[in-house]
Amino acid sequence: MDVKKPASQENLNGDESESQISHLALDIGGSLIKVVYFLRSNGSGGSVDDSGKKSDPVLEGRLHFAKFETSKINDCLEFIRSKNLHLAGFRHHDASASDKTLIKATGGGAYKFADLIKEKLGVVLDKEDEMDCLVTGANFLLKAVHQEAFTYVDGQKEFVQIDQNDLYPYLLVNIGSGVSMIKVDGDGKFERISGTSVGGGTFWGLGRLLTNCKSFDELLELSHQGNNRVIDMLVGDIYGGSEYSKIGLTSTNIASSFGKAISDNKELKDYKPEDVARSLLRMISNNIGQISYLNALRFGLKRIFFAGFFIRGHAYTMDTISVAVSFWSKGDAKAMFLRHEGFLGALGAFVSYENHGLGGLKTHQSVQQFAVSKTYAGKKICCLVNEDLNDNESIDFGVAFAA
Ligand SMILES: Nc1ncnc2c1ncn2[C@@H]1O[C@H](COP(=O)(O)OP(=O)(O)O)[C@@H](O)[C@H]1O
């Protein structure tokens, strides 16, 4: 596709000045809309010539992350409009009117809400395949961002050093509303090998019905305080307090999630919402961990990276998934998590701007000791991330406009 200069460099009047805005990418999922946008630092980069090429190849700035509930898409569109981010797209050569500004977008909502977004923001969504974007985003993070992946064992988070020459193959498990399991063999080389509809949407949907929680965070917080043993039937409950060691089950292993509810002669109201939330979270996390391991086993994959906003960096979720993977693999396989867990698709869509000649990505960091220099998608990327990144709000970045 031929590209004119970025629309962001024309007629901006809003919050973010013309000199600051670069690209915007969206991932509109079943539950959440993920927004990634780049704001360049004041004064960074050089001038843009008539053909849209930058004389200085690198713009320095920050990559920002935001998310909104998909059901509140209007809030998201208002956010984009208030920051004038919608002007940060690109245009076809033949575009004559402003409604031809294109914004990279992925996820089912890129189809579902295309007309609404065109009507409200006057931009056209340039759709990228969701699985492509998840893999591109994962590879990008794993290769270019320092301390992105970590294990979570016995309450301890440990960052994993990624050896770029020994990254593939791996299993990517994206736990969004539903769950996709993707075998990744390289940049752009992958196969979606499995999935399950019992995912984040199930936890939030069932949890809402069972506990009357008003928000996902409330449900998660509630689960933190609960005790699943009140509702789950343990091996010991069946075996009179004993373990069933012959088949590797301890007395405290869950024999049947929610199983106690069949014999307790209780109504839902007799259970504490926190115990229900805990059992539900454990059941779903455990199930995903187990299915993931079985799929890893099918293809002999040792590394499993879990992503998606279901995880939310939540200790109990990560612990349950880790234990499930470790239990079923007898310690052979390891669950790993990503700091930017929910933004893989949006990052993948962002990275795809470079396929249109609109700026290869160069990430870079100002703290020299954490500098890494990677080849990503055939391009050299130097990446640095602020060590003070604590709530995944931004990464220091450089964007190079195509030569
Ligand atoms: N604020 C939130 N509102 C709703 N769901 C949330 C929230 N935070 C985390 N979640 C969880 O994350 C899931 C969505 O994850 P995500 O990776 O964004 O998938 P999708 O692309 O399907 O929206 C939800 O189903 C829910 O389990």
Ligand SMILES: CC(C)(COP(=O)(O)O)[C@@H](O)C(=O)NCCC(=O)O
């Ligand atoms: C259809 C989806 C790819 C959509 O992605 P999402 O919005 O859930 O992130 C995902 O929900 C999924 O993989 N569901 C599982 C379907 C299945 O394999 O049974």
